[in-house]
């Protein structure tokens with residue numbers, strides 16, 4: 008260990024003095040529990056020098072706002088930084104700018120405490136990967152981790168050292184626009200992805216300058232707003248919370264995530280931002296989290312609208328509950344001094360929060376070198392490189408889900424004439440999807456460009472837009488914001504359609520690029536209609552009527568209700584928003600250079616009325632008695648639509664076929680504390696090499712509380728050559744059988760368990776075993 012003494016110069020009116028802080032420059036971060044103590048002394052040595060105002064400054068996180076190099080010197084935020092009233096900034100882009108701003112903090116503020124720089128680096132930085140819901144559909148943890156690692160490398164090269172990711176909110180409601188930002192509906196998969204993302208960003212080593220702090224969000228339950236409307240009330244039983252919504256946050260904590268962002272919603276009637284049970288009892292005491300907690304945007308101020316007090320009151324409540332850093336609201340900065348004076352908040356409450364933020368800065372090595380992430384030569388070497396883009400192309404293809412492929416319309420041949428039609432066929436700026444603030448929007452390749460590149464001279468590509476996004480211009484404006492515009496075509500709907508039909512008739516096959524534009528999902532993009540916009544449905548119908556084979560390339564940030572399309576269109580490839588290399592990645596799959604292997608991580612409903620519909624539901628006391636799902640009076644079903652969704656969780660086709668056989672358990676009993684092995688043979692019976700996500704589900708048949716009909720407990724993504732059979736094994740341990748009972752004890756109960764294995768959650772390949780109490 009290399010124990011250095013570093014000196015930070017700071018100026019106090021009239022004289023200069025030196026702050027001496029013991030710094031250990033070789034510190035290696037291993038996990039969240041290991042490093043609290045090594046920094047304590049250093050943190051205390053800084054804390055002792057701070058005034059109350061400076062302490063409150065550390066808790067303040069404004070948005071970068073009007074900061075620009077040069078002008079920043081005189082802007083309001085620059086002034087605040089100089090006065091020590093800012094702890095960090097977020098969503099400021101460009102390393103040179105960040106360096107300038109850091110300089111103000113280090114050289115012009117009294118104590119010279121460096122700032123932390125945050126950003127929503129959600130699915131890549133300038134090189135953008137598929138939206139998180141798409142990424143999760145790859146079911147490939149190494150790949151997902153690598154995307155986060157690469158995002159960290161790019162973001163840190165540009166001065167950012169803290170990302171507001173991963174977003175791990177479980178959601179069973181496709182109306183909610185932010186379903187696009189998470190990993191879908193399942194806690195088991197969601198927890199694995201949460202851990203992979205944290206690992207990717209932090210790499211268990213914050214001493215490097217290409218790793219960054221992760222921030223798990225939105226704690227908690229943000230994905231369950233009433234009616235799917237963003238920011239709406241959440242109300243949920245504890246038993247559901249513990250079993251079905253909290254595990255991914257916990258998985259991120261266990262993986263060592265350094266920060267947590269609080270959600271906007273209330274929990275048990277108390278806004279999460281000021282919820283002591285959530286932020287202190289659960290997060291810190293039960294789960295052992297010792298990083299820092301940041302509010303979400305104006306979360307503190309929003310508590311006044313929730314109706315729990317005025318700004319001073321809610322700021323005090325938020326701090327005492329366990330919120331450490333105030334994003335944007337300036338409730339802490341503006342009111343806590345008064346609350347200290349009035350005895351509503353103690354210095355100890357404030358010190359605790361300040362210490363956590365200073366600790367994070369020490370962990371990042373900012374006291375050793377405030378410019379650690381400000382190497383001006385890095386962007387060119389590390390950002391949007393050919394290597395990163397090649398990886399984005401690969402990941403894009405891995406995320407796609409083949410929903411239908413009748414008569415093997417896909418893969419397409421690289422010959423003849425292909426008509427590419429649709430408002431999403433030639434829009435670079437929409438390819439990165441929502442929450443891609445750093446992306447190079449216009450540098451993404453759209454499908455038209457991708458197709459042309461991939462076919463070269465071998466085939467002719469004809470293109471027509473075919474329709475606008477929506478008949479309604481006002482609606483269209485709402486879903487094409489933040490530069491993700493699709494210029495409204497001045498021609499009439501009929502003219503657009505006619506042009507498309509002309510090229511359709513000249514072609515051998517039609518590729519229709521339809522669905523949602525990027526901003527139709529994401530924050531504050533909730534919907535009550537899950538269908539493709541009507542103008543696009545009409546276009547699709549007209550294309551089908553030409554009698555030519557049609558491939559629907561579907562862009563979406565959420566599960567859609569595409570019953571009619573599923574009935575009529577022979578091939579549907581769901582591509583989400585694949586990121587920077589969208590056009591090439593989609594083309595790779597369309598032509599079979601990549602065999603699709605993505606599987607849905609959220610159920611796709613028949614219609615919006617079925618929502619919420621998810622695979623791991625309970626059975627009810629009146630389940631249907633027939634396997635076909637036919638209507639039965641006085642049973643739990645609808646009179647107008649079946650219970651089953653359109654596509655179940657885990658669903659996704661391949662250009663080849665996989666056959667499952669010989670499901671075996673190593674024993675038909677398992678003792679508590681023991682384990683059993685499940686094995687199954689999977690054979691590639693089709694004409695292509697391909698990857699299959701083999702899925703394992705378990706049902707606890709009898710419980711002290713009711714248990715879901717099935718729960719994912721394992722998965723493996725395997726590559727199988729044509730004709731090849733592989734035996735895939737899973738181990739089930741007692742831990743996999745545990746759940747939270749009515750006392751919220753995490754236990755496994757002896758009894759019968761069913762084990763299902765298959766290609767998606769709707770599998771009936773099943774064996775049973777008994778869990779037997781081992782009384783030794």
Ligand code: BGC
Pocket residue numbers: 098127171224303304530
């Ligand atoms: C979102 C967060 C995001 C934050 C900062 C909020 O509106 O809910 O997910 O991290 O803004 O941009």
